[in-house]
Amino acid sequence: MTIFPMLNPVWIQTFATVAAARSFSEAGRQLDLSQSSVSDHIRRLEQSVGRRLFIRDTHSLSMTPDGEALLVHARLILEAIARAESQFTAPRLRGRVRLGTSEDLAQGPLSGVLSAFRNTHPDVEMEITIAMTSKLYELMDAGSLDLMLGKRRQGDRRGVALFRGSLEWLARPGTMVDLSQPLPLILVHEPSVTRSVVLDTLAKAGCQWQVVCSSSSHSGCLAAARGGLGLTVRSRYLYGEGVAPPLNWERLPALPEVEFISLSARRLSQPAETLLRLLQKSDLRAASSRTAG
The missing domain is CATH 1.10.10.10 (Winged helix-like DNA-binding domain superfamily/Winged helix DNA-binding domain)
Known part of the structure; x- marks a missing residue:
């Protein structure tokens, strides 16, 4: 045959x-x-x-x-x-892994990777912290996490790149932005890598804006955008249903890429090292809500 x-x-x-x-x-x-x-x-x-x-x-x-x-x-x-x-290549592991992840990655395919790890290593205890990337850096520096997944902080070269994704303007589908008015922004609270990138971009472009809604989470920002409150921003690989780029998105300032990384403690247990290798081999880019992201 x-x-x-x-x-x-x-x-x-x-x-x-x-x-x-x-x-x-x-x-x-x-x-x-x-x-x-x-x-x-x-x-x-x-x-x-x-x-x-x-x-x-x-x-x-x-x-x-x-x-x-x-x-x-x-x-x-x-x-x-x-x-x-x-x-078939990993030994039977025991111990605990303290993983920190940003919310946008947690809402993507990360759950599938963690499920695969759990099925292969059922004796490993997982302790997962979901927080803003800035908070995850603090926890890593304090020794409270073994691994973290999040956006690369400006000026910080630590970590291993997982993928890069351009930020995109998002709003309720069918939205036409009134460019004669300050841009109505929906952003996560400070400190935030995404918030800093967006406001720096608008300032350099000479645009006016108004933060009409702030949230402690990306889920809250997306919910506000679905409700028609204004514009929010997220990586093209990670936004879900119910939002889309505005109809006149090409007239808005182009947003830069952000880099998602994995960062690990200097000394890792064998379970943490095994999970890190699996994460770095996996595609953590979620399917976007439109063709080509």
């Missing part, structure tokens, strides 16, 4: 990375591959499945409907491979 390598895991990993990065060159950087190797993986995968997965021109990269359908399966395949590798 002939077995065709239709869903070669290497090609699938490349495909999922390109889909998330929306760039062959950026995917190559993340995977430590040349752009020609990335293109070859995608070409061979498209030939194997007999479908076109991406539409490319000189300025943009988008997914075809077949590409979107395959991406759903690709995530499941990669998660299954990671779980299998973890189960």
